Amino acid sequence: MQAPYIQLKEIRLTFDKDQKDTIRRFSLNIKEGEFISIVGKSGCGKTSLLQMVAGMKKPTSGLITIGGHEVKEPVDELSYVFQKPILLEWKTILENVLLPLQLKRKLTERDTNKAKEMLDRVGLTDAIHKFPYECSGGMQSRVAIVRALLDKPQILLMDEPFSALDSFTRDQLHVQLNELIDTYKPTVLFVTHDLQEAFFLSDRIILLGGEPGRILQEYQVPFTRPRQKSILFDQSFYNFQQDMNERLQS
Structure with missing residues (x-):
């Protein structure tokens, strides 16, 4: 058992x-x-x-x-996704996704590419350089999920x-x-x-x-x-x- x-x-x-x-x-x-x-x-x-x-x-x-x-x-x-996406308004979507990794260690090109790949999977390729206030609630929720899964918790x-x-x-x-959970x-x-x-x-x-x-x-x-x-x-x-x-x- x-x-x-x-x-x-x-x-x-x-x-x-x-x-x-x-x-x-x-x-x-x-x-x-x-x-x-x-x-x-x-x-x-x-x-x-x-x-x-x-x-x-x-x-x-x-x-x-x-x-x-x-x-x-x-x-x-572990990673924690809260009721409301907690995003920094002065950072872009890509920067927000990478922030937890950046706080742990120096970012690599591989980190950035992985973040872009995951954002693409949830339909946010065209939003990576936007700021949170330019994105809908659904888009911000996708960002929070990608950020939580980026480091494979x-x-x-x-x-x-x-x-x-x-x-x-x-x-x-x-x-x-469902698809992201099945992958990671x-x-x-x-x-x-x-x-x-x-x-x-x-x-x-x-x-x-x-x-x-x-x-x-x-x-x-x-x-x-x-x-x-x-x-x-x-x-x-x-x-x-x-x-x-x-x-x-x-």
């Missing part, structure tokens, strides 16, 4: 201001290369879970390990990265993200409110709910990745959607 790559064991999180548990007894094993989505209502602790995996926040109790090593500080081998954390976009743009980005094969932990998004992208979906937050149900998506949008017309998606909605309302 394959040992979990990321393990969260009996996680409890309490904020000092009210001494109430935000998350209680949350346990999850994630295999290397899996795409896991966490779905739930606002306030159930989804973002806090990502922050704890990243080493940005410490659990009140419980254990988080990556590759068998306890997470005690910010983790180097072992883990990719994504916190509702498409929530502010229109449905057409989201659909395009889902397909492009990081382990992904993805937070979303969108059931279609979770079903299309994920290997497993964790339904989080209750007060304090806990796992209500785990779902295995019965399709291999990468996928076509046609799976959203499959009966299994409607069954999943109905079951999840009922559990969230109960």
Whole structure:
């Protein structure tokens, strides 16, 4: 049996201001290369879970390990994509993509060529010398994803990265993200409110709910990745959607 790559064991999180548990007894094993989505209502602790995996926040109790090593500080081998693309307005799209590498070491021609190649894959070849304010929200989201994957992180954390976009743009980005994940094969932990998004992208979906937050149900998506949008017309998606909605309302 394959040992979990990321393990969260009996996680409890309490904020000092009210001494109430935000998350209680949350346990999850994630295999290397899996795409896991966490779905739930606002306030159930989804973002806090990502922050704890990243080493940005410490659990009140419980254990988080990556590759068998306890997470005690910010983790180097992961990238984080936030709800809003965090781009520097005075730097071009290409410069924004290369910035994390530039902060680590001296850039090479290979780095620049790789960044251009990845931007081309998401349809941004003509935008590399533009500034963020000249780009749409969808374009900025593509930049954030390319930047996160440029250095081939072992883990990719994504916190509702498409929530502010229109449905057409989201659909395009889902397909492009699917293709990039299939190429670079990081382990992904993805937070979303969108059931279609979770079903299309994920290997497993964790339904989080209750007060304090806990796992209500785990779902295995019965399709291999990468996928076509046609799976959203499959009966299994409607069954999943109905079951999840009922559990969230109960």
